[in-house]
Amino acid sequence: MPNGPSSVQAFDPRVIRRDFPILGREVYPGKPLVYLDNAATTQKPTAVLDALDTYYREINANVHRAIHRLAEMATDAYEAARSKAAKFIHAPNERGVIYTRGTTEAINLVAHAWGLRHVGAGDTILLTEMEHHSNLVPWQLLAARTGAKLAFIPVSESGELDLASLDRLLDARVKLVAFTHMSNVLGTVNPAREIASRAHAVGARVLLDGAQSVPHMPVDMQALDCDFLAFSGHKLCGPTGIGILAAKPDRIEEMEPFLGGGEMISKVALDHSTWAEPPHKFEAGTPDISGAIGLGAAIEYIERIGMDAIQAYERDLAAYAMAQLDTVPGLVIHGRAAERGAAISFSMAAAHPHDVAHFVDRDGIAIRAGHMCAQPLMRKRGVPALSRASLYFYNTREDVDALVRSLRGVQEFFGRAAR
Ligand SMILES: *Cc1c(COP(=O)(O)O)cnc(C)c1O
Numbered sequence: 001m002p003n004g005p006s007s008v009q010a011f012d013p014r015v016i017r018r019d020f021p022i023l024g025r026e027v028y029p030g031k032p033l034v035y036l037d038n039a040a041t042t043q044k045p046t047a048v049l050d051a052l053d054t055y056y057r058e059i060n061a062n063v064h065r066a067i068h069r070l071a072e073m074a075t076d077a078y079e080a081a082r083s084k085a086a087k088f089i090h091a092p093n094e095r096g097v098i099y100t101r102g103t104t105e106a107i108n109l110v111a112h113a114w115g116l117r118h119v120g121a122g123d124t125i126l127l128t129e130m131e132h133h134s135n136l137v138p139w140q141l142l143a144a145r146t147g148a149k150l151a152f153i154p155v156s157e158s159g160e161l162d163l164a165s166l167d168r169l170l171d172a173r174v175k176l177v178a179f180t181h182m183s184n185v186l187g188t189v190n191p192a193r194e195i196a197s198r199a200h201a202v203g204a205r206v207l208l209d210g211a212q213s214v215p216h217m218p219v220d221m222q223a224l225d226c227d228f229l230a231f232s233g234h235k236l237c238g239p240t241g242i243g244i245l246a247a248k249p250d251r252i253e254e255m256e257p258f259l260g261g262g263e264m265i266s267k268v269a270l271d272h273s274t275w276a277e278p279p280h281k282f283e284a285g286t287p288d289i290s291g292a293i294g295l296g297a298a299i300e301y302i303e304r305i306g307m308d309a310i311q312a313y314e315r316d317l318a319a320y321a322m323a324q325l326d327t328v329p330g331l332v333i334h335g336r337a338a339e340r341g342a343a344i345s346f347s348m349a350a351a352h353p354h355d356v357a358h359f360v361d362r363d364g365i366a367i368r369a370g371h372m373c374a375q376p377l378m379r380k381r382g383v384p385a386l387s388r389a390s391l392y393f394y395n396t397r398e399d400v401d402a403l404v405r406s407l408r409g410v411q412e413f414f415g416r417a418a419r
Pocket of ligand 1: 039040103104132135211212
């Protein structure tokens with residue numbers, strides 16, 4: 001697929017879909033899969049499946065240790081994937097690009113390796129009310145250990161951050177501002193660059209949770225000027241169990257080891273050790289080698305389509321989906337930010353979100369229902385749970401139409417039951 005650096009090439013989703021074997025299956029007899037749970041995890045193209053298969057069939061060996069040919073090939077492939085990831089997010093250097101199990105582990109790594117040294121009693125960790133539990137609980141744990149306080153940027157009814165509150169919330173006590181680039185519930189894309197520059201103005205460091213943004217739009221770590229960026233491979237067509245923490249050069253030098261063991265050491269004596277250079281300093285033990293290689297293949301795959309093209313396509317599809325969902329009686333969309341991605345949460349007057357998800361599942365449609373790892377946000381919006389349809393570049397208007405048809409069925413079925 002041609003993709004000039006500055007041109008946004010449209011792509012044909014019907015052609016794209018052939019790259020994803022699972023999209024061709026029926027989940028019930030006569031019910032082809034309509035997969036709309038991409039904010040939870042995405043499907044994998046043949047390019048990624050083949051990379052995993054080839055790795056285990058042809059080059060499986062442990063990395064960075066043996067001197068034999070396969071170990072060298074495995075190490076080269078593993079490190080080549082790191083280079084791809086670093087370029088993909090425009091990280092300042094590869095020394096600061098660490099493999100983790102995913103976003104959750106990446107954030108926990110920052111909390112331990114950096115937070116325990118740089119956040120103390122009386123300091124503030126500033127978060128937002130729309131954070132995924134993965135960008136909330138690690139800070140609760142750090143606050144409990146250090147005596148730091150948590151503060152939160154409020155979220156408006158439409159699902160936008162109240163940036164006016166930053167004047168009040170940002171002071172010299174704030175050591176870290178950690179926030180999601182795109183909300184997995186409301187779809188809101190937060191103004192990361194602006195928040196980062198205001199945070200830096202009071203000397204705070206910035207962690208950006210890129211779990212929902214990196215797979216769906218161009219994300220340039222240096223342009224956004226964040227100190228830390230975390231994302232997961234499985235939400236961008238890669239395997240589960242692999243993700244990235246990228247850190248600025250100064251931050252990476254400030255971090256102490258999190259996990260100890262093989263791979264992360266330089267010299268080991270019985271009573272003390274010295275550390276390997278970053279990033280290996282933070283990669284104790286045998287890593288997820290195939291996962292890293294699969295992640296590299298996923299990045300290569302989606303870069304071939306083009307992040308600008310993916311973003312443009314999803315914007316259009318999300319606008320279509322919201323307009324169609326708005327025609328379903330009794331359906332309320334939660335999250336109407338001007339800047340938003342393609343995760344669309346909603347409630348229905350007639351039925352609980354779990355009943356909605358069960359009902360549409362019988363039509364072969366996979367959506368999410370529940371608190372979506374954002375219980376405080378549910379409480380703030382006064383709902384116990386929501387349903388969520390989340391789109392990716394292999395979804396089509398036909399997928400949206402199938403969902404809307406099924407949701408009309410929900411309204412009829414449960415609406416009648418209620419009468
Ligand atoms: C999915 C998600 C996470 C957690 O990612 P894992 O892959 O489960 O570690 C964190 N933040 C956001 C916004 C997410 O959507």
